[in-house]
Amino acid sequence: MAGQQSAPKEPAVITVNVAWCKGCEICVAFCPRNVLEMEGGKVKVARPEDCIKCMLCELRCPDFAITVE
Amino acid sequence: MFDYLKYVREENFPHIWCSGCGDGIVLKALLRAVDKLGIDRDEAVMVSGIGCSSRTPGYVDVNTLHTTHGRALAFATGVKSAKPHLTVIVVTGDGDATAIGGNHFIHAARRNIDLTVLLYNNYIYGMTGGQCSPTTPRGARASTAPFGNLEPPFNISGLAIAAGASFVARGDVYNAKKLETLILKALQKKGFSLVEVVTPCPTAYGRRNRMANPVKMMEHLRDTAVSMEKWESMSGEERAGKFRTGVLCDVERPEYTEEYARLVEEVRTDR
Ligand SMILES: Cc1ncc(C[n+]2csc(CCOP(=O)(O)OP(=O)(O)O)c2C)c(N)n1
Numbered sequence: 026m027a028g029q030q031s032a033p034k035e036p037a038v039i040t041v042n043v044a045w046c047k048g049c050e051i052c053v054a055f056c057p058r059n060v061l062e063m064e065g066g067k068v069k070v071a072r073p074e075d076c077i078k079c080m081l082c083e084l085r086c087p088d089f090a091i092t093v094e
Numbered sequence: 095m096f097d098y099l100k101y102v103r104e105e106n107f108p109h110i111w112c113s114g115c116g117d118g119i120v121l122k123a124l125l126r127a128v129d130k131l132g133i134d135r136d137e138a139v140m141v142s143g144i145g146c147s148s149r150t151p152g153y154v155d156v157n158t159l160h161t162t163h164g165r166a167l168a169f170a171t172g173v174k175s176a177k178p179h180l181t182v183i184v185v186t187g188d189g190d191a192t193a194i195g196g197n198h199f200i201h202a203a204r205r206n207i208d209l210t211v212l213l214y215n216n217y218i219y220g221m222t223g224g225q226c227s228p229t230t231p232r233g234a235r236a237s238t239a240p241f242g243n244l245e246p247p248f249n250i251s252g253l254a255i256a257a258g259a260s261f262v263a264r265g266d267v268y269n270a271k272k273l274e275t276l277i278l279k280a281l282q283k284k285g286f287s288l289v290e291v292v293t294p295c296p297t298a299y300g301r302r303n304r305m306a307n308p309v310k311m312m313e314h315l316r317d318t319a320v321s322m323e324k325w326e327s328m329s330g331e332e333r334a335g336k337f338r339t340g341v342l343c344d345v346e347r348p349e350y351t352e353e354y355a356r357l358v359e360e361v362r363t364d365r
């Protein structure tokens with residue numbers, strides 16, 4: 026993916042609705058910055074400071090379970 | 095962040111679709127397109143048949159009709175004919191639209207009635223456990239083709255174009271942003287508008303075809319969905335196993351309900 030672009034100044038607020046997340050791992054697999062991880066079958070926001078707010082996780086989550094602000 | 099919750103029936107969530115099913119991604123693209131166009135929810139009607147894909151309207155807070163298998167287009171034709179000012183959106187599956195509902199599909203396209211049809215093509219009957227559909231690829235496995243499917247598949251978009259649809263596009267859920275644009279264009283078009291959406295069914299299709307996990311199915315979409323521009327520059331060999339995405343047909347043809355209204359007016363003034 027894109028080179029050593031630095032994260033934007035306003036840090037991203039990534040929210041997971043754990044009750045709706047079905048653990049498909051799509052958001053984790055296609056995050057260009059490796060921000061997300063799996064933990065106990067649900068997604069966990071491991072490195073929010075690396076997020077570039079590309080919104081790909083939010084766009085592709087089939088379960089309306091992750092949002093980025 | 096997009097506020098999906100303002101358009102959904104939140105009490106029905108989490109939805110019934112399996113982990114990694116693409117149907118939720120299509121629904122989200124639709125909601126973003128509806129929002130961009132500022133469509134009034136009281137003026138919108140969603141109609142579906144039977145299947146996993148056909149469960150979609152149940153999650154949307156607009157006027158909805160969940161009908162019988164294969165007949166969504168027949169019901170939608172009735173709604174649109176009675177109240178032509180409404181925005182009528184049909185959600186259907188490859189089985190619903192091209193097996194049991196195949197006749198409704200070609201004739202609605204031929205009539206060019208102003209409906210926007212989202213056809214979720216997951217290559218299989220998902221809801222009933224993975225029987226072959228008319229779009230199951232040759233050689234793919236299904237519960238009714240345990241040793242591989244012998245039948246050549248329908249090209250759904252090609253079928254709609256040949257039948258007379260005025261707008262036909264193909265998208266996929268890996269390219270979710272592009273899908274939103276295609277749906278938006280289909281909603282704007284007056285006439286029969288189809289968006290064929292290639293979407294994964296990891297449970298009934300992937301499991302039998304070496305793509306049991308949702309990520310594998312999305313990777314497969316990433317590697318096989320090709321934009322129109324790129325497609326043009328590819329050789330026949332390079333195109334094998336891949337599919338084109340984008341607007342495949344956009345023509346002006348008389349729309350059925352407008353023609354009907356015109357005829358009524360003509361007959362009235364003649365008397
Ligand atoms: C008249 C009738 N015949 C058969 C069925 C059983 N049935 C329910 S859904 C379905 C196929 C669904 O496949 P598709 O339209 O591709 O939707 P998907 O579940 O894959 O989204 C079938 C055969 C039915 N409900 N009604």
Ligand code: SF4
Binds near residue numbers: 058
């Ligand atoms: S917005 Fe982009 S970078 Fe941030 S977590 Fe989501 S996919 Fe990763």
Ligand code: SF4
Binds near residue numbers: 045048049053090
């Ligand atoms: S894409 Fe959605 S449902 Fe899948 S793991 Fe991520 S948050 Fe959970």
Ligand code: SF4
Binds near residue numbers: 112117
């Ligand atoms: S069976 Fe297939 S189409 Fe149906 S909800 Fe599960 S993954 Fe989706």
